[in-house]
Amino acid sequence: MPITSGQRKKKTKRGRKELRFIPLGGMGEIGKNISLLEYGNDILVIDSGLKFPDEDMLGIDFVIPDFSYLLENKNKIRGLVLTHGHEDHIGSLPFLLPQIDVPIYGTRLTLGLVNHKFQELKPDYTVKANEVHAGEVVRLGCFNVHFMSTCHSIPDSLGLAIETPVGNIIHSGDFKFDPTPLDARPPDYSTLVKFGHKGVLLLLSDSTNAEEPGYTPSERGVGQTLEGIFRLYQNKRIVLSMFASNLHRINQVIQTALRFNRKVALIGRSMNANVELARQLGYIDVDDSAFVPPQALEGMRYNRVAVLTTGSQGEPFSGLVLMSKGEHKYIKLGPKDLVVISALPIPGNEKLVSRTIDNLFRKGCEVIYEGDRQTHVSGHASQEELKMMLSMVKPRYFVPIHGEYRHLVRHTQLAHELGMEPRDVFVLENGDVLSFNQERARIKDPVRAGAFLIDGTSMGEIEGSILQERRLLAEDGIIAVSVTVDENMSLCAPPSIESRGFLHQDEAGELYKRLENAIAASIKRAKGKRPEAISQAIVTAVRQELKHISKSLPVVLPSVTILQSRSGLAEAHLESKAS
Known part of the structure; x- marks a missing residue:
């Protein structure tokens, strides 16, 4: 009110x-x-x-x-x-x-x-x-x-x-x-x-x-751990993953690398942006000679470089995750690499982080993470x-x-x-x-x-239609049905059916034939009605047929094209979905 x-x-x-x-x-x-x-x-x-x-x-x-x-x-x-x-x-x-x-x-x-x-x-x-x-x-x-x-x-x-x-x-x-x-x-x-x-x-x-x-330990303790790691692994390339905003720790890594005569390569957009900003504002005091571009790593001796990267939370497209999958453009990991994950997983990210660590071990890397040593403090x-x-x-x-x-x-x-x-x-x-x-x-x-x-530049409520649709697609897949009818709403050709994420392709042939028959029968029953009624009849026919063979109902997306004798083609794309 x-x-x-x-x-x-x-x-x-x-x-x-x-x-x-x-x-x-x-x-x-x-x-x-x-x-x-x-x-x-x-x-x-x-x-x-x-x-x-x-x-x-x-x-x-x-x-x-x-x-x-x-x-x-x-x-x-x-x-x-x-x-x-x-x-x-x-x-x-x-x-x-x-x-x-x-x-x-x-x-x-x-x-x-x-x-x-x-x-x-x-x-x-x-x-x-x-x-x-x-x-x-x-x-x-x-x-x-x-x-x-x-x-x-x-x-x-x-x-x-x-x-x-x-x-x-x-x-x-x-x-x-x-x-x-x-x-x-x-x-x-x-x-x-x-x-x-x-x-x-x-x-x-x-x-x-x-x-x-x-009590939460001091950040200075992580610096002592890093010092020991660089001293112990002098013959390996050292790759360190941490939050790009943890500038205290990033500065410790850079200073430690320089003391051990290593150059630093920065991987990840946020890592590069935050380090550059921190240097401009005086929070990290090193000159350009401390860094090397990622594309120069291939020709460098492993014991002369340290890599600072994003990906401590297992983010799918982050630097460390791409490396762990062998998909990074410049860095291919192997037995000569030591990877240090200097962060705890945020609640909800535990599986992503564990999967990344497993993939790093599969590459033959030696991996140090929080469970091993004091590589992170809160x-x-x-x-x-x-x-x-x-x-x-x-x-x-x-x-x-x-x-x-x-x-x-x-x-x-x-x-x-x-x-x-x-x-x-x-x-x-x-x-x-x-x-x-x-x-x-x-x-x-x-x-x-x-x-x-x-989502990109779009904003929606947490229970809005977009997220609900994505969940439906992710859980049950989609079936797209395209039909062409004449002015009297009679089929001009057999229905065209495609599905994604619903059933294996080798099972599709027989099901498609059953769906075609059910769709044709539903359109015949709806003859003379409006295009919207044809669209709904298709959805109903598909759902009823699928109930006999599956407990899940995919999203059903019908498209009705009306063939008119004088003015050519007029299309009515009408969408609906199964619950």
């Missing part, structure tokens, strides 16, 4: 007395992180990410949040702040920013990655980018946003301390408490403690590693660090963020172990509205917060 002007005024007046936290993504899932704070006529948006598709999302490139609530309230949005430059925090910006056209705030590397995305996807849009540094404070509407340095698996990551009219909020961003960070940029413990003493209304804390006991806090965050901040209320549902629940259990009351800890779903006033916090009616699928 539409909101009348009187209702709108009443809602706004009540909203000035309450602060609302609304996650639109990132709750109960890995990725697609986006949330907002709303007070009266002011909205502050935090991050705008994507997530990668599940295996059953056939042909889908990625998934983005449903921005409906932000679009309905875009006049209230005072700014969008970014915690760091990973895809699950910036990936959906090209789909959101042109619609709301608000300023964004982030560190130099984060904004550099954002600008690169817009150059690729929305080159005509000018981003209103504002560079910030850890320690700075920006006022956006009624919100004072303090930017805090954090440690993560990408440089220039931030946490947020936000002053609101109702109370202070801490947003951890993705973080861990690394005592020996590679960039000598330690977590901002002092700001956390300072706000803990002042009083924190709400803590929003990263839950990705809430199931992991102890960028997220484990249980003891999560407890440290809770103990320093001492929040009145707590909401775990960024994780699958079990991670959120496990994080709440940690809060309970530290003495927080169950009524003060909230496990939210995307779209839930957590409302605060000076007396209490409570969950109110949710707002719309679904997801949209991106």
